[in-house]
Amino acid sequence: MIGGEFTHVGSLCTFETMLKAFSLKDRALKKIAEIIHEIDIGDSEYDNPQSCGIAEILTAIQQTAGGDIEALQRGAAIFELLYLSKTY
DSSP states (O other): OTTSSSOOBTTBOHHHHHHHHTTOOOHHHHHHHHHHHHHHTOOOOSOOTHHHHHHHHHHHHHHHOSSHHHHHHHHHHHHHHHHHHOOO
């Protein structure tokens, strides 16, 4: 976000910047970071087939949520489930 404590740095999206800032090395977070990078930046740096499906789900959440808080909660639930499903 513009003016936020964390933002894009170089070719990194905000989520990747946060992982780097907190030295988080979790493999599931790395995969989620790749998905978020592709959705946010769209530069095809990662060949991650999940990105398109997750982007569609997030678009549907934005279109159907009753407001920002509900959209945030529903989106967070999606990423929590993604995190829990990673068995790398």
